[in-house]
Amino acid sequence: MHTVVHNQLERAQAELTLHRAGVNSSAIVGSLWTGLNTLRKLFLARLHQEIESHFGVDSVWAPLRLLEAKREFRRAAEEIEIYTLIVVVAETEHSGYTNGEIDWFRDWLLRLRWGDEIKRATLERMQSYEKHSDGERRRMFASFLEQAIAEATKAPLIIYRLYPRAVRIATALAFEDTMRAREVRSEQMSYLPVIGDCHQCHGRLLENGEICPDCGNPLWKTDWLCATE
Numbered sequence: 001m002h003t004v005v006h007n008q009l010e011r012a013q014a015e016l017t018l019h020r021a022g023v024n025s026s027a028i029v030g031s032l033w034t035g036l037n038t039l040r041k042l043f044l045a046r047l048h049q050e051i052e053s054h055f056g057v058d059s060v061w062a063p064l065r066l067l068e069a070k071r072e073f074r075r076a077a078e079e080i081e082i083y084t085l086i087v088v089v090a091e092t093e094h095s096g097y098t099n100g101e102i103d104w105f106r107d108w109l110l111r112l113r114w115g116d117e118i119k120r121a122t123l124e125r126m127q128s129y130e131k132h133s134d135g136e137r138r139r140m141f142a143s144f145l146e147q148a149i150a151e152a153t154k155a156p157l158i159i160y161r162l163y164p165r166a167v168r169i170a171t172a173l174a175f176e177d178t179m180r181a182r183e184v185r186s187e188q189m190s191y192l193p194v195i196g197d198c199h200q201c202h203g204r205l206l207e208n209g210e211i212c213p214d215c216g217n218p219l220w221k222t223d224w225l226c227a228t229e
Contacts, residue, residue: 004115009033012112019104028174029112035170035208036088036113040080042211042219043163044073047145047152075148082122083141085109086129087167097175138164156225161191166218173208181205192220194227 009029016025089106092098098105110118125144129137142160146152165184172181185205189195196203200214211217215224 008112008115012108015108015111019101019108020098027176031208032088032171032174033112035174036084036167038209038211039163039166039170039219040077040084042216043080043159044076046159046216046219046222046225047076047149047155048073072149076145076152078122079125079141079144079148081113082125083129083137083144083164084167085113086126086137087164088171090134091168091171092175095172095175095177095180097171097177134164156222158191158225159219162188162225163219169205169218170208173205178205192225192227194224195220
């Protein structure tokens, strides 16, 4: 593990221990870190490789792909990260994982994910999300992501229903709240019933960082996302 990341994790564990005596801070930090990283990587995969594979590459985009790909990925990854943290904070507040210390948790989460080098533009983007309802945030996220990476315009819209719920599940699992995680998984299945048809995982909850090789649970592959469209 990179030294900077290792230091961020150790610092986050120590701070959480001070604020929540008796909790397994190492397990919470490790699970949350792994779960959020996994979801971001899956979202980028769904938007890029799988969209190109499923729909083909637009000839207008093709000549610029090598030049733009890295830049687009950086912009998209940052947008996903910002939105993800907004959802984590919302779920933590909803489920009471920090005993009402939501302002402290928000700052703690920012340090966990970005250390002390947080750009002003990042904070401003988070503040713009925080002013809106969940539905408005979801639509803002889709719009910002489409501006960041061209293929996002072709992504099945249901992914924007499933992703924030996947983040809520990852948050609940990190805090060992399996009941809440199951509740949110039921919401996902109401949007995409075929989740339960996977012969490998049967739509069950997976540990943070675990991925079903068949359907892509916890964020389903494009073929599965298109099953209802």
